[in-house]
Amino acid sequence: MMKNLLKFNLISLLVFTTLFIMSCGREPGSDSTSNDYLKAISSISSSVINTIKGTEIPILNHIKSPSLQENNLVSYGFSSSKAGTINYSGGCFSSTRNAIAGDHHILFVTMVEGRYDNCAIEVTDTKGNKSEPLRIPSFKVDFSPPELSQIGGFRVQGRNVKIKIKANEAGSLAYSGNCNGDLQNLNKGKSEVTISFPGDGLYRGCKLKLSDSSGNTSKPLLLGNVRIDYSLPVLTEINPVPKKTNSNRPSFSFKTSKSGTLKFNGRCKGNVDNAVAGINHIALMTAEPGDYDDCTMTLTDSSNNRSQPLRISPFEIVEDQS
Numbered sequence: 001m002m003k004n005l006l007k008f009n010l011i012s013l014l015v016f017t018t019l020f021i022m023s024c025g026r027e028p029g030s031d032s033t034s035n036d037y038l039k040a041i042s043s044i045s046s047s048v049i050n051t052i053k054g055t056e057i058p059i060l061n062h063i064k065s066p067s068l069q070e071n072n073l074v075s076y077g078f079s080s081s082k083a084g085t086i087n088y089s090g091g092c093f094s095s096t097r098n099a100i101a102g103d104h105h106i107l108f109v110t111m112v113e114g115r116y117d118n119c120a121i122e123v124t125d126t127k128g129n130k131s132e133p134l135r136i137p138s139f140k141v142d143f144s145p146p147e148l149s150q151i152g153g154f155r156v157q158g159r160n161v162k163i164k165i166k167a168n169e170a171g172s173l174a175y176s177g178n179c180n181g182d183l184q185n186l187n188k189g190k191s192e193v194t195i196s197f198p199g200d201g202l203y204r205g206c207k208l209k210l211s212d213s214s215g216n217t218s219k220p221l222l223l224g225n226v227r228i229d230y231s232l233p234v235l236t237e238i239n240p241v242p243k244k245t246n247s248n249r250p251s252f253s254f255k256t257s258k259s260g261t262l263k264f265n266g267r268c269k270g271n272v273d274n275a276v277a278g279i280n281h282i283a284l285m286t287a288e289p290g291d292y293d294d295c296t297m298t299l300t301d302s303s304n305n306r307s308q309p310l311r312i313s314p315f316e317i318v319e320d321q322s
Helices: 002-022 032-053
Strands: 060-068 074-080 084-089 102-108 114-116 120-124 139-141 148-157 160-167 171-176 189-196 201-203 207-211 226-228 235-239 251-256 260-265 278-285 290-292 296-300 315-317
Touching: 060 102, 060 120, 060 139, 148 207, 148 226, 235 296
Parallel strands: none
Antiparallel strands: 060 074, 074 102, 084 120, 114 139, 148 160, 160 189, 171 207, 201 226, 235 251, 251 278, 260 296, 290 315
16 A cells, blocks of 8 residues: 555656646757756656666765785775676776675776776676766876986085985885985985984995885985094194293194194194194294294094194293303
C-alpha cells in the first residue's frame, strides 16, 4: 500500500514538473534557455524513474590523494557504496578490476613521467548501474633525480664557506660531512649557499644533496678540501730588550702560535718581515738614542687573521761613552 502510494506521488511530481516547464511558453530547442529546461526535465525524470524502479547507482568518494611509491607506482584511495567492476580512463590503469562496498587502496601501474590531470574511475554494479565518474586529483609522476652542480670555486670567510650552486629543479638541500648550510629550500637556477664548519681544521667530506618534491635525490655534490683557520695568532715576549743598551740593533725574542707577516708600530722596527710558529729571534732597528716605550708588533697569518698587538717592553738606547 505504502509502496504504491510512493510511486503515485513520484509519478505525479514528474508530470507536474513537466507541465509546469511547458507552461512557460517556450518551445524545446528554441534557444539556449529551452535546452537548459530540457536538460533539467531529463535529469529530474531519470532521478524519479530510477527511484521508482528501485535503482541505486554506486557512489564513489576520494579517501587518499595520489602519491608516488617505489618502482614508479602511484597509490590512490577511494570508497564505493556498492560492489562491482572498476573501469579506468584518462591514462591511468590498475590491475585491480573488482570493487567491494567499502574502501579501496589501488596502485596505478605502467606510469610514465608527466602530469596526469584527466584520470577517472567508474564502478558498474552487478545490475549494470554505473556510477558517476570519480575524477582523480591531478598528480605528477617524476622519477628523474635532480642535478646539482658547483659554479666556480668557493670563498672562505672565517669559519664559513660561500659557494655558488646550480639546480635544474627546486627542492630541499641536505648537508653531511661535519658541515651545515643556511639554505634548506633551493630554487631552480643559481643560488649562493653559506656553509659553516664547527672549528678550525681541514675538512674533506662536506657533501650537499638535493631532493625534489617527488622524493628523487641528486648525486652528492662534494665540496672538496676546505681548510678553516679562524684562530687569531698569539704573540708572547720571551727575551725583552735590556732596559738600557748602547746597541742601535738590540736583540729581541718572542713566540708566536702561528706563522705569518709581522708589522711594527712606534719608534722601532724589526729587521725581518715574517715569523714562523715558535720562538723567533730578531733585532729591533732604532734610529737614535732615547726612550723607546711605544713599540708594538702584530702578526697576520695566511688566513688574514691578525693577532692582538704585542707591546714590547720599554727600553732606552744610550750613547756609547767609550
